[in-house]
Amino acid sequence: MSSSQGNAGQPGALRAVSESATRPAAVGSDAVGSDAAFGVSIRSIDRDFPGERGAPRRVLRDITIDVTPGEVLAILGTSGCGKSTLLRLAGGLDTATAGSILIDGSPVTPFDARTAVGFQEPRLLPWRSVTQNVALGLPRGTPKAEGDARVATLIDLVGLGAFAGNRPREISGGMAQRTSLARALARNPGVLLLDEPFGALDALTRLKMQDLLLDVHAAAPTTVLLVTHDVDEALQLADRIILLGREDGLEGSTIIQEIVVPGRRPRDRGSAELAELRGRLLAGLGIDRHGEARGVEKTTAMPAFPY
Ligand SMILES: Nc1ncnc2c1ncn2[C@@H]1O[C@H](COP(=O)(O)OP(=O)(O)OP(=O)(O)O)[C@@H](O)[C@H]1O
Numbered sequence: 644m645s646s647s648q649g650n651a652g653q654p655g656a657l658r659a660v661s662e663s664a665t666r667p668a669a670v671g672s673d674a675v676g677s678d679a680a681f682g683v684s685i686r687s688i689d690r691d692f693p694g695e696r697g698a699p700r701r702v703l704r705d706i707t708i709d710v711t712p713g714e715v716l717a718i719l720g721t722s723g724c725g726k727s728t729l730l731r732l733a734g735g736l737d738t739a740t741a742g743s744i745l746i747d748g749s750p751v752t753p754f755d756a757r758t759a760v761g762f763q764e765p766r767l768l769p770w771r772s773v774t775q776n777v778a779l780g781l782p783r784g785t786p787k788a789e790g791d792a793r794v795a796t797l798i799d800l801v802g803l804g805a806f807a808g809n810r811p812r813e814i815s816g817g818m819a820q821r822t823s824l825a826r827a828l829a830r831n832p833g834v835l836l837l838d839e840p841f842g843a844l845d846a847l848t849r850l851k852m853q854d855l856l857l858d859v860h861a862a863a864p865t866t867v868l869l870v871t872h873d874v875d876e877a878l879q880l881a882d883r884i885i886l887l888g889r890e891d892g893l894e895g896s897t898i899i900q901e902i903v904v905p906g907r908r909p910r911d912r913g914s915a916e917l918a919e920l921r922g923r924l925l926a927g928l929g930i931d932r933h934g935e936a937r938g939v940e941k942t943t944a945m946p947a948f949p950y
């Protein structure tokens with residue numbers, strides 16, 4: 644199911660991020676200008692890297708998945724399992740050892756202009772203002788008036804209208820991350836690739852950013868591949884979740900679970916249905932129902948105070 648069939652365009656889907664100045668402007672997809680959402684077809688991808696003494700070490704094995712236009716696909720997996728590698732391949736930032744990736748039906752190209760990438764850190768230029776940083780994302784050759792209007796609309800969308808002239812050191816970490824998201828959207832990508840975009844934020848800001856991403860996606864329903872460590876984030880944001888992991892006796896991660904998340908967004912974080920899926924995903928990540936990692940020694944006694 645794609646979110647364009649789910650939330651996008653749904654009346655009232657554009658919700659406030661919070662009661663404060665972070666509230667995004669109510670803009671429609673025309674204003675944001677995202678006129679394309681591309682399908683991504685990942686076919687039998689293997690990725691090997693040189694291992695010990697140059698022998699190939701398989702990181703990804705036989706990954707096949709079709710992401711439909713406008714869908715939000717979350718990619719979960721333990722650290723080092725190859726999530727970022729898969730995202731880099733989808734953006735043409737790396738080349739697969741075997742297999743192919745098609746975007747909108749044609750092979751991904753190096754640094755594919757149909758995609759935009761958002762990272763865990765905002766990677767802003769410190770000497771440039773919020774506006775100038777967002778403008779860096781505009782496709783080359785965008786006419787000035789059109790670019791200025793687009794940047795202003797995106798800055799409003801991410802709730803930073805009052806901070807457009809500020810430099811990165813004059814805004815908070817959450818604001819910097821919103822600037823980075825607006826810069827990625829400035830590219831008008833058919834596919835937005837997000838690698839743990841909220842991973843460095845505190846828990847509350849993270850929840851607000853998740854809501855913001857929903858709002859942004861409702862206004863500009865592009866295809867999103869979202870890498871995250873956070874099971875709840877995946878359940879809240881994604882139409883579908885894939886879990887990467889190793890199968891017994893085989894080298895390299897492949898898709899070991901695929902879950903279609905039921906219900907329209909925003910979802911009730913406390914629902915029994917999501918709780919069941921959370922348990923399944925956590926078990927796939929090697930965490931049991933009580934939050935304990937298998938194979939890790941449990942601490943039973945609290946040290947006496949003063950510690
Ligand atoms: N350019 C590279 N050369 C050699 N090995 C690499 C390269 N890029 C990634 N790897 C290896 O591939 C494996 C997967 O890395 P990747 O960064 O994709 O993991 P990840 O799932 O994103 O981890 P994390 O959750 O910690 O970000 C790691 O063992 C890493 O060392």
Ligand SMILES: [Mg+2]
Pocket residue numbers: 726727728838
């Ligand atoms: Mg990573």
